[in-house]
Amino acid sequence: xTDDDDLDALRAALKASPAPDPARKQADLSAAMVAFEKIHTxxxxxxxxxxxxxxxPIWGRLTQGAKRMFNTLTTKAGLTVTTGIVTAGLxxxxxxxxxxxxxxxxxxxxxxxxxxxxxxxxxQTTTERRELRxxxxxxxxARPAAEALQSQxxxxxxxxxxxxxxxxxxxxxxxxxxxxxxxAEPAPHLDRLMIAPENDTxxxxxxxxxxxxxxxxxxxxxxxxxxxxxxYAVVRQSLMAGQLPPRDAVRVEEMVxxxxxxxxxPEAGGAPFQPTVTVTETPWRDGTQLVHVVLQGxxxxxxxRPPLNLVFLIDTSGSMAEANKLPLLQQSFRLMLSELRPxxxxxxxxxxxSAGQVLEPTPASDRTKILTxxxxxxxxxxxxxxxxxxxxxxxxxxxxxxxxxTRILLATDGDFNVGLSDVDQLKDFIADKRDGGTYxxxxxxxxxxxxxxxMQALAQNGNGQAAxxxxxxxxxxxxxxxxxxALFPIAGDVKVQVEFNPAQIAEYxxxxxxxxxxxxxxxxNDKVDAGDIGAGxxxxxxxxxxxxxxxxxxxxxxxxxxxxxVANPLEELGFLRLRYKEPGxxxxxxxxxxxxxxxxxxxxxxxxxxxxxxxxxxxxxxxxLGDWSYADAIALATEGRGTDRFGYRAExxxxxxxxxxxxx
Amino acid sequence: xxxxxxDEALAQAAASGDRDAFAALLARHYDRLFGLACRxxxxxxxxxDLTQDIxxxLPAKLQGYRAExxxxxxxYxxxxxxAHDRRRRMASRGRAADGWxxxxxxxxxxxxxxxxxxxxxxxxxAQLKPDLRDTATLILxxDLTQSEAAEIxxxxxxxxxxxxxxxxxxxxxxAAEEMTP
Numbered sequence: 001x002t003d004d005d006d007l008d009a010l011r012a013a014l015k016a017s018p019a020p021d022p023a024r025k026q027a028d029l030s031a032a033m034v035a036f037e038k039i040h041t042x043x044x045x046x047x048x049x050x051x052x053x054x055x056x057p058i059w060g061r062l063t064q065g066a067k068r069m070f071n072t073l074t075t076k077a078g079l080t081v082t083t084g085i086v087t088a089g090l091x092x093x094x095x096x097x098x099x100x101x102x103x104x105x106x107x108x109x110x111x112x113x114x115x116x117x118x119x120x121x122x123x124q125t126t127t128e129r130r131e132l133r134x135x136x137x138x139x140x141x142a143r144p145a146a147e148a149l150q151s152q153x154x155x156x157x158x159x160x161x162x163x164x165x166x167x168x169x170x171x172x173x174x175x176x177x178x179x180x181x182x183x184a185e186p187a188p189h190l191d192r193l194m195i196a197p198e199n200d201t202x203x204x205x206x207x208x209x210x211x212x213x214x215x216x217x218x219x220x221x222x223x224x225x226x227x228x229x230x231x232y233a234v235v236r237q238s239l240m241a242g243q244l245p246p247r248d249a250v251r252v253e254e255m256v257x258x259x260x261x262x263x264x265x266p267e268a269g270g271a272p273f274q275p276t277v278t279v280t281e282t283p284w285r286d287g288t289q290l291v292h293v294v295l296q297g298x299x300x301x302x303x304x305r306p307p308l309n310l311v312f313l314i315d316t317s318g319s320m321a322e323a324n325k326l327p328l329l330q331q332s333f334r335l336m337l338s339e340l341r342p343x344x345x346x347x348x349x350x351x352x353x354s355a356g357q358v359l360e361p362t363p364a365s366d367r368t369k370i371l372t373x374x375x376x377x378x379x380x381x382x383x384x385x386x387x388x389x390x391x392x393x394x395x396x397x398x399x400x401x402x403x404x405x406t407r408i409l410l411a412t413d414g415d416f417n418v419g420l421s422d423v424d425q426l427k428d429f430i431a432d433k434r435d436g437g438t439y440x441x442x443x444x445x446x447x448x449x450x451x452x453x454x455m456q457a458l459a460q461n462g463n464g465q466a467a468x469x470x471x472x473x474x475x476x477x478x479x480x481x482x483x484x485x486a487l488f489p490i491a492g493d494v495k496v497q498v499e500f501n502p503a504q505i506a507e508y509x510x511x512x513x514x515x516x517x518x519x520x521x522x523x524x525n526d527k528v529d530a531g532d533i534g535a536g537x538x539x540x541x542x543x544x545x546x547x548x549x550x551x552x553x554x555x556x557x558x559x560x561x562x563x564x565x566v567a568n569p570l571e572e573l574g575f576l577r578l579r580y581k582e583p584g585x586x587x588x589x590x591x592x593x594x595x596x597x598x599x600x601x602x603x604x605x606x607x608x609x610x611x612x613x614x615x616x617x618x619x620x621x622x623x624x625l626g627d628w629s630y631a632d633a634i635a636l637a638t639e640g641r642g643t644d645r646f647g648y649r650a651e652x653x654x655x656x657x658x659x660x661x662x663x664x
Numbered sequence: 665x666x667x668x669x670x671d672e673a674l675a676q677a678a679a680s681g682d683r684d685a686f687a688a689l690l691a692r693h694y695d696r697l698f699g700l701a702c703r704x705x706x707x708x709x710x711x712x713d714l715t716q717d718i719x720x721x722l723p724a725k726l727q728g729y730r731a732e733x734x735x736x737x738x739x740y741x742x743x744x745x746x747a748h749d750r751r752r753r754m755a756s757r758g759r760a761a762d763g764w765x766x767x768x769x770x771x772x773x774x775x776x777x778x779x780x781x782x783x784x785x786x787x788x789x790a791q792l793k794p795d796l797r798d799t800a801t802l803i804l805x806x807d808l809t810q811s812e813a814a815e816i817x818x819x820x821x822x823x824x825x826x827x828x829x830x831x832x833x834x835x836x837x838x839a840a841e842e843m844t845p
Contacts, residue, residue: 006832006835006836006839007804007828007831007832007835009784009835010785010788010800010804010831010835011804011805013784013785013788014703014785014800014801014804014805015804015805016785018702018708019695019698020694020695020698020712020715021712024712024715024716025694025695025698027716028694028715028716028719028720029687029690029691029694029719031716031719031720032686032690032719032720032722032723033683033686033687034720035719035720035721035722035723035724036678036683036686036723037683038723039723039724039727040681040683040723
């Protein structure tokens with residue numbers, strides 16, 4: 001080997017040095033600008049003095065600001081915002097992965113002894129200094145920038161001035177805003193900044209609003225029931241954070257189905273659920289009617305319920321460390337534990353880097369052992385969900401005995417970056433296990449990374465519920481109050497099909513259920529999977545229908561196609577068909593009932609459901625409501641408040657008020 | 665246009681209070697600075713802290729910049745001095761002044777090949793004395809000329825040439841050692 005080879009090898013190795021962490025880089029650049037300001041504008045120095053960071057929830061502020069910005073960027077037309085503002089927003093937001101959300105490898109590699117031993121010199125450690133600076137941005141940078149974004153679109157100059165009272169964000173705007181030509185050519189660090197949105201990787205499952213259908217052309221509407229309520233909790237969490245939810249996060253049917261309604265229960269010995277159809281006037285449009293189709297599931301006698309085998313499959317990846325994730329999850333499961341019976345069994349499997357069984361199948365009576373295992377859960381490491389999933393299923397299969405109900409409760413903040421990275425493969429795996437008798441429910445925690453789409457997909461394939469848990473109250477509602485419903489299916493593959501009578505109804509529109517549409521022929525095909533109804537669950541579907549001859553009709557009747565329908569003498573509005581399977585059965589049962597115009601009158605229940613349906617459509621930005629507003633929704637919901645034992649409806653009305661203020 | 669303005673012009677503008685100039689200048693050189701810090705200290709965490717320290721100190725230091733030197737040369741000198749300070753402090757805190765000992769854990773290896781290369785680099789750097797390491801970094805990784813390196817390190821150019829021959833010698837000795845099992 002020659003000398004030059006040696007040197008070349010060393011040169012190549014040295015040049016392969018690591019790239020800077022983008023978050024660190026931004027923090028450093030900001031810090032440098034603060035230092036620059038101090039030197040060149042000494043008058044500001046007192047204002048710039050860092051405040052103590054200990055007694056302030058700086059990370060909360062930081063995340064709020066950053067989230068608000070991202071949400072605003074994605075929900076509204078972020079593109080119209082100036083590059084400068086975007087840059088400023090991102091510059092603040094990129095702190096998240098470093099300190100809070102992620103646990104980048106390089107952070108974990110830091111020698112803890114070094115950071116703690118440092119203050120010998122009596123000088124602040126670098127870590128402390130960094131926090132002080134970050135706090136400053138959280139306070140002064142994030143909020144004005146976010147506000148400017150929310151009130152966009154604004155002319156770029158105005159936005160820039162408004163958004164930049166603090167020195168820090170200016171750092172990133174001005175090089176580019178003062179020199180317009182430079183905008184054409186992004187500065188090198190812009191590339192890195194654009195990495196930031198990965199921190200907010202929420203994905204929501206939704207589809208375009210169901211279109212108006214003309215009965216003469218398409219008289220049959222078919223969909224699968226949906227007892228999930230995750231969407232409502234996500235909407236609530238957004239509104240509580242002072243932000244209108246992303247439109248795709250709003251699934252109207254899940255919002256409607258979130259609430260308990262008082263409908264007649266099925267008679268003992270009959271079908272496991274009782275359909276109720278009510279026809280009411282539409283509050284947001286004269287000349288149309290709302291057809292409420294409600295399926296009320298039976299409530300089996302709790303004492304007679306079969307023993308439960310529960311496997312908690314818990315995401316303990318680093319991102320779960322936030323207070324509203326793993327700690328909330330632990331509290332939630334603690335609540336639920338008190339509802340279990342001695343003969344029930346619980347096991348805990350975690351996934352994070354390596355999957356592991358933390359708690360072997362243990363009778364629910366051994367509370368101490370279960371609670372200890374639960375309390376010992378710690379977040380950390382990467383996420384490898386699939387290995388954990390397989391282990392959870394094998395544990396569950398080991399617990400299952402005849403006559404028992406076995407279910408896996410997957411709790412995650414949305415990390416499914418797993419061995420089976422293909423969602424379809426994962427779904428197949430879960431569907432396969434479902435056919436073997438092990439069900440899966442998904443509980444979502446925290447925001448920012450919530451993969452609602454995957455959650456929905458997995459729960460639907462696992463015959464389970466997808467719920468989003470944002471507060472301990474919600475945990476109580478999902479896991480305790482509805483323990484039986486969430487865990488005991490009473491009817492499987494429940495499909496709804498409504499055929500409208502063209503002699504009576506000209507047009508119809510199904511409100512919500514966009515993600516649950518089924519093909520017409522799938523209704524009678526027992527091989528096609530659909531949603532389940534659990535004990536005590538109820539499902540509401542609302543159609544807006546336009547009677548023949550109504551002035552509200554949006555389409556002109558066909559000149560040549562009308563002949564045969566006129567001959568139809570029936571006064572029925574339509575015909576409701578339901579298919580369901582008894583738990584474990586492979587053949588479906590059919591329930592049929594005509595829908596007539598005289599069915600029922602508006603009650604507090606239908607009013608409230610209508611108000612929520614309207615609220616959901618408002619949040620989705622639907623163009624179907626005319627000038628019907630949040631104020632109308634509030635009035636209607638207040639009318640439909642009823643007894644509201646647990647205050648769910650009152651809470652919804654408050655959310656409507658929040659949305660009204662936020663949408664102005 | 666700002667992006668094509670020379671470093672020196674930006675540095676002078678920054679020294680007289682032009683914050684845009686300063687921002688542009690730092691954005692342009694940050695990655696280089698971080699890379700240098702990594703190579704000088706051999707430890708990612710230390711390098712990150714050093715980079716931050718330099719960033720914060722830079723506005724004050726820039727006021728002393730007089731365009732006598734190329735900006736990059738001047739920046740390297742600032743970084744080099746800061747690195748030496750930090751090494752001294754690392755030593756006084758009872759830690760090896762020699763971060764290269766744990767270099768390998770600071771690298772995320774994409775594959776075994778890269779891991780091997782890193783191991784090799786770690787051993788190669790660890791066997792060099794700090795002044796040889798600094799010199800090798802400037803000449804090999806930063807592609808500076810011997811006279812630039814000499815200016816930065818404040819030694820005669822001849823010393824740089826001598827150090828590089830020492831680096832070669834050390835590497836050759838290592839290679840020979842590896843050949844004989």
